[in-house]
Amino acid sequence: MKREDTIEIRWHGRGGQGAVTSAELTALSAIHENKFAQAFPSFGPERRGAPVLAFNRISAEHAIRVRSSVIKPDIVVVLDPGLVTLINVVDGLKPGGWLIVNSTRSIDDLQSEFSGDWKLAVVDASSIARELLRVNIVNTTMLGALIKTTGVIKIDSLKEQLEVKFGARAKANLEACRKAFDTTVISSITTGGQKKVRTFAVENLAKWSELPVGCVVTDVGNTKQFCTGDWKAQHPVWNDSKCIKCGICSLFCPEFCISQQKDGYFRANEFYCKGCGICAQECWTQSITMVEEA
Amino acid sequence: METLSIYAPKLITNREYIASGHRACSGCGEVLAMRYVCKALGRNTIISNATGCMEIISTPLPQTAWEVPWIHTLFENASAVASGIECGLKALKRKHGYTKEVKVVAMGGDGATADIGLQSLSGAMERGHDFIYVCYDNEAYMNTGIQRSSETPFGASTTTAPAGKASMGQHTWKKNMAAIAAAHEIQYVATSCSSYPFDIMTKVEKAIKIKGPSYIHILSVCPTGWRCPSNSTIKMGRLAVETGIFPMYEIENGKYTLNIDLPKLRPVEDYLKLQGRFRHLDKDNTAEIQEKVLEEYNKVKRLAAGNKAK
Ligand SMILES: Cc1ncc(C[n+]2csc(CCOP(=O)(O)OP(=O)(O)O)c2C)c(N)n1
Ligand code: SF4
Ligand code: SF4
Ligand code: SF4
Numbered sequence: 001m002k003r004e005d006t007i008e009i010r011w012h013g014r015g016g017q018g019a020v021t022s023a024e025l026t027a028l029s030a031i032h033e034n035k036f037a038q039a040f041p042s043f044g045p046e047r048r049g050a051p052v053l054a055f056n057r058i059s060a061e062h063a064i065r066v067r068s069s070v071i072k073p074d075i076v077v078v079l080d081p082g083l084v085t086l087i088n089v090v091d092g093l094k095p096g097g098w099l100i101v102n103s104t105r106s107i108d109d110l111q112s113e114f115s116g117d118w119k120l121a122v123v124d125a126s127s128i129a130r131e132l133l134r135v136n137i138v139n140t141t142m143l144g145a146l147i148k149t150t151g152v153i154k155i156d157s158l159k160e161q162l163e164v165k166f167g168a169r170a171k172a173n174l175e176a177c178r179k180a181f182d183t184t185v186i187s188s189i190t191t192g193g194q195k196k197v198r199t200f201a202v203e204n205l206a207k208w209s210e211l212p213v214g215c216v217v218t219d220v221g222n223t224k225q226f227c228t229g230d231w232k233a234q235h236p237v238w239n240d241s242k243c244i245k246c247g248i249c250s251l252f253c254p255e256f257c258i259s260q261q262k263d264g265y266f267r268a269n270e271f272y273c274k275g276c277g278i279c280a281q282e283c284w285t286q287s288i289t290m291v292e293e294a
Numbered sequence: 295m296e297t298l299s300i301y302a303p304k305l306i307t308n309r310e311y312i313a314s315g316h317r318a319c320s321g322c323g324e325v326l327a328m329r330y331v332c333k334a335l336g337r338n339t340i341i342s343n344a345t346g347c348m349e350i351i352s353t354p355l356p357q358t359a360w361e362v363p364w365i366h367t368l369f370e371n372a373s374a375v376a377s378g379i380e381c382g383l384k385a386l387k388r389k390h391g392y393t394k395e396v397k398v399v400a401m402g403g404d405g406a407t408a409d410i411g412l413q414s415l416s417g418a419m420e421r422g423h424d425f426i427y428v429c430y431d432n433e434a435y436m437n438t439g440i441q442r443s444s445e446t447p448f449g450a451s452t453t454t455a456p457a458g459k460a461s462m463g464q465h466t467w468k469k470n471m472a473a474i475a476a477a478h479e480i481q482y483v484a485t486s487c488s489s490y491p492f493d494i495m496t497k498v499e500k501a502i503k504i505k506g507p508s509y510i511h512i513l514s515v516c517p518t519g520w521r522c523p524s525n526s527t528i529k530m531g532r533l534a535v536e537t538g539i540f541p542m543y544e545i546e547n548g549k550y551t552l553n554i555d556l557p558k559l560r561p562v563e564d565y566l567k568l569q570g571r572f573r574h575l576d577k578d579n580t581a582e583i584q585e586k587v588l589e590e591y592n593k594v595k596r597l598a599a600g601n602k603a604k
Binding site for chain 1: 358523
């Protein structure tokens with residue numbers, strides 16, 4: 001059983017975005033403050049670009065014996081703005097808890113997405129990271145928002161951890177963190193937006209207990225129902241005037257999602273495209289350009 | 295042949311036997327290699343797949359990307375399961391008048407092939423089962439996060455053989471699986487690479503016609519584990535071949551043929567410098583690798599030339 005004084009955090013990010021580092025830095029900072037803490041990721045079959053989870057447990061009083069993943073978090077931090085509409089990020093979030101989101105959207109706009117008895121905080125961490133770190137990796141920036149809203153760790157203890165982990169780059173990371181601290185917007189009331197119930201892709205899947213003996217899947221090729229298109233950070237755009245219809249782009253697409261249209265030109269199916277950029281790289285007439293996702 | 299593959303990709307069937315929606319990393323070369331293998335295999339195939347990236351990314355239960363009969367096996371027994379399936383098919387034919395020609399194929403990563411499943415593969419080849427073994431060699435245990443295998447190249451940094459003050463990463467040379475397979479005196483052994491779809495497909499088509507075991511070793515570019523950009527996958531495979539680091543050849547009844555014999559190899563540096571796993575290597579390391587690559591390449595070249603002279 002979880003002790004009452006333990007604070008549990010769930011981090012939502014994408015593979016490669018550094019949610020695990022966020023969790024680690026949080027735990028190390030807490031330990032630095034003589035608290036007990038855990039940090040661990042959740043391993044799934046998903047890869048770079050796919051939604052991933054990381055967890056923290058922090059206790060000022062007791063050693064933490066629970067080792068399972070966090071089901072009922074006190075705090076949820078979302079690193080990737082796109083995940084809010086993709087995954088049920090508030091699943092299990094405790095009444096009175098915090099949802100902290102990286103987004104360019106206004107707090108009122110975001111609030112209308114959810115209904116629940118918890119508090120919301122929003123920060124445009126991507127812009128901060130791009131400005132101060134020159135990359136859209138928000139794992140350290142979001143720690144500023146976490147500190148501001150919840151105070152689970154102190155910024156000074158984080159500072160030391162950043163110095164150990166990032167050396168010369170610690171300064172910029174700390175600056176990003178401070179800026180997030182200063183600019184995080186917090187809702188004064190608990191959210192009570194539309195009573196809209198979303199369904200998420202994973203909820204439509206068969207449960208393990210519904211599978212036949214031997215785990216035989218008879219619905220062949222049913223990964224086709226699964227959208228991998230939301231893993232991408234950029235997408236291909238074709239300039240048909242240069243295209244000689246050779247089909248090379250289609251041959252080398254690892255998602256098998258480029259096909260020839262009726263007019264003979266090629267296009268990617270955005271539902272699967274992961275934005276690897278191979279098609280643009282391999283097209284010898286340079287008919288394809290990769291464009292950042294908005 | 296490769297020129298043909300550049301000009302005529304439309305000659306390749308549109309039919310896919312692995313569905314989109316699989317969970318491989320963005321830019322994965324291994325899933326591309328598997329796609330070409332399956333296109334050549336076609337429908338009448340039963341696949342026994344050792345655990346590893348390709349097994350995990352294609353079958354997130356209750357979903358499957360597979361459109362041919364496919365069975366998940368452990369690390370150590372993909373070839374043993376394939377042997378059993380092949381015997382089962384034989385029994386069906388003998389006792390129940392089953393007539394369809396079905397090819398049994400075992401596949402796995404380099405860890406599953408060169409390390410953990412080597413005994414069952416050796417056994418199946420030695421017993422002479424009618425099956426194809428395909429190794430997708432991404433040069434480490436990638437599914438579990440880049441641990442070294444016996445196929446990891448000299449000098450590469452992995453999580454279990456990391457480069458640092460005291461070590462330059464992997465300090466052993468890549469195991470020669472093609473030679474090990476050929477030592478079983480099977481009829482067909484070939485090497486290929488994920489950037490050469492036509493080469494892969496031609497070799498798989500040859501292997502299908504063999505009655506007995508055949509072995510295909512495919513260097514499969516893994517941008518995640520090799521620490522290179524996801525759009526460089528195809529280029530990286532070509533560089534592996536053009537530098538001579540990974541020669542593509544066939545061994546048919548013991549006779550070697552070098553499929554792509556370049557008049558002049560590119561320096562290995564062209565390949566090494568683009569990958570994070572080799573970033574730490576200094577001039578001396580690179581020179582050592584260059585020397586070894588030429589030695590091994592010339593070995594294959596001599597074997598192929600000796601074969602021509604006969
Ligand atoms: C006997 C055993 N040891 C370890 C594992 C865990 N494991 C699953 S996949 C994998 C790595 C596979 O590596 P490889 O065969 O090279 O294929 P790749 O993932 O690189 O394609 C490991 C270590 C296991 N399933 N069984
Ligand atoms: S590779 Fe380029 S030229 Fe060829 S079909 Fe695709 S877009 Fe057109
Ligand atoms: S970027 Fe191009 S090659 Fe990569 S998944 Fe998208 S369409 Fe396919
Ligand atoms: S780790 Fe490498 S081989 Fe495995 S899915 Fe990712 S890119 Fe492909």
